Amino acid sequence: MNGYKERHHKSHKSHKSSKHSHKDKDRHSSKHSSSSSKDKHRSSSKHSSSSSKDKDKHRSSKHHSSSSKHRHSSSSHKVKEERAEVKQEPVSPIKMKMDEDDIPLSARMVKTEKKRPCYAEDDDDEDDAPLSVRVDQAKKSPSSAKKRKMDDDDFMSSPKKKKTPLAKKVKSETKPTPTTPKKGKEKDPALQEDKWEWWKDEGLAEGCKWRYLQHMGPYFAPEYEPLPDHVRFYYDGKPVKLSPEAEEVAVFYGRMIDHDYTTQEVFNDNFLKDWRKVMNSKEKELLRDLRKCNFNEINDYFKLKSEERKAMSKEGKLEIKKQNEEIVKQYGFCVIDHHRQKIGNFRIEPPGLFRGRGDHPKRGMLKKRIMPEDVIINCSKDSPIPKPPPGHKWKEVRHDNTVTWLCSWTENIQGSIKYVMLNAASKLKGEKDFNKYETARKLYKCVDKIRAQYREDWKSKEMRIRQRAVAMYFIDKLALRAGNEKDEDTADTVGCCSIRVEHIKLHEKLDDKEYVVEFDFLGKDSIRYYNRVAVEKRVFKNLQIFMENKSPGDDLFDRLNTAILNKHLQSLMEGLTAKVFRTFNASRTLQEQLKLLTDEDDNVPGKMLSYNRANRAVAILCNHQRAVPKNFSQQMENLQGKIDAKRDAVKDAKRDYKASKADYKASRSITNQKNVEKKKKALDRAQEMLHKLEVQQTDKDENKEIALGTSKLNYLDPRISVAWCKKFDVPIEKIYNKTQREKFAWAIDMAEEDYEF
DNA sequence: TAAGAAACTTAGAATTCTTACC
């Protein structure tokens, strides 16, 4: 657990225990009538009756420490202050330039309703529905427009190549800033998806995700390889030969012993419990105390293996690479509506120990090996059904084209379903992404009205409406997540609707500000959200009312949950949900900050700095943090060392320069004059390098615990960035790497420099 | 209608690959 991102096990405990305690109360009083879960109880007590206030009281618990006193590093303060700055003001509306007509064709592919599968057979008559592939292929070669059943060989070898280079006319590529392929890295077409400008096609019928889907099924984790005899496990100082089943699980743990997880009691307890389940009776009898287990040789063995891999010859490495590529070629792609598309995660998750984040009560449990018999395959009826590994069969094969997944299985830790789905650059994902940003833009058009409405609702006579209105204000102003209710057996984290009294503090006055709300809670992934925000008086007063007669463990918004909230939002704008506000505010912030920060006279690095700062403002708004990188302080020290050395060098250079000038003054020879010039140049160079290092240092420090990637990938309408690049002549490669350019190909093609979110 | 299941997006960590620097 390094750095700022303490995942607060302690604070967490306080939450948890409070939860437990009131849950226990609940059990004693009301339970048994209904099924079981605390959540059930929770939500029913929350919204069902008019006496919910009383119920709240009853639900509340003796709260020892309300939330923990968190330990702040100085830089984390910095982050917070900065966040406060960025977050304070609600985004001011900017006039929209684009009107409905500017919205490209695919924008009309909006919301889809879940419908009965529309099987390929249903549309076998080629002429009616405009199947995208057909459009493409008809353009290129009428004969290939016929739906084609591909056999395995056909599928696995090379995809039907698109014939026309026309399709590749992505506007940004007309700029003279091509990404030159690296030497020795010739592109293997079998390792690429075909370019499919799906946004120029017409969409499928509502609810229909594909017409044809063919794939090879998932790639299973390699079988367990028993340890060589010389690698031993010890119990109580004596070597013990484990059964293969027990050994495999021991290896999961042994490989992790350097990790912080193995110092956690919950992790260790869960591990031991599950480990014992796979032991034979003799092992069960003997191995009872984890503290007496010695996994060191196992750990060393895998470290050594990793070293060996690193030290392998070039040829050896190449061989492995080839083998991997072969797997990707076979399993990494599917054919969907006659286009070859990359799959996102075609490998079945290997067995191991569950790495739940934060105070997850199930961390350390054994994640079981998934077998073909656990896997459901989803593909076209008329496609070759993927073959299960020899001697096995699939759990089920279905043909449901109202969903986008290729394979699914149920994992044993939480009982949730896992899916194999397409890569982010695929049509299926891209289209969804596009629609997401369109919905956010739609919100922009009516956000003023919505804001006016919720402000009005702060005065409502009805508590539920006031709560809803204040929650909306938080979601809008602070970009909080919706905050669903959670199961008991997960980490105790919250979002807007599930915030508890203990998570906020009210200050009539704090420093020089009035009506300050201090938030302190653990959000998604147990990342701490800490913020002090000056709010409007009415919000403040409402919060005081919401908190009256409640205990720290009670819900702040006891008359609200995400379903109620989203239902209301839906009534305000079609497609509006809580998370749209996050997308909307993030994209708006980027656009605003770019306008504010970009200087068109700057050089490219200068503009990039502006871009990154705008990106950073969004990351702060959305509270995207990361653990301080490993060796961060060491790296900073090294950098400081370099800077110090460079400073000395600058000093020396200055001295040399002065000396050369003195020499020249004494004797004005050509040599001396040249020497002066030379020394001047050296000085300039040294100064420039010093400056560069100093900027690097600032940058590194500022980015210490902020993650930029998440917002870039998920929240920022890529057309804003593309337009910015075009407007300010910054090559797109500067802001998006290859993968990102693939994901945002639609935006790169669509957006012109005057695009407005 | 509400709870639970299913489907899909968002998230940071871990791992691997590439580049920069000595």
Added chain:
DNA sequence: GGTAAGAATTCTAAGTTTCTTA
């Protein structure tokens, strides 16, 4: 050429929303 730093990629947990079922 070796190493460290940084970037890219992979991995999968943890959310939100939507759909289904009782």
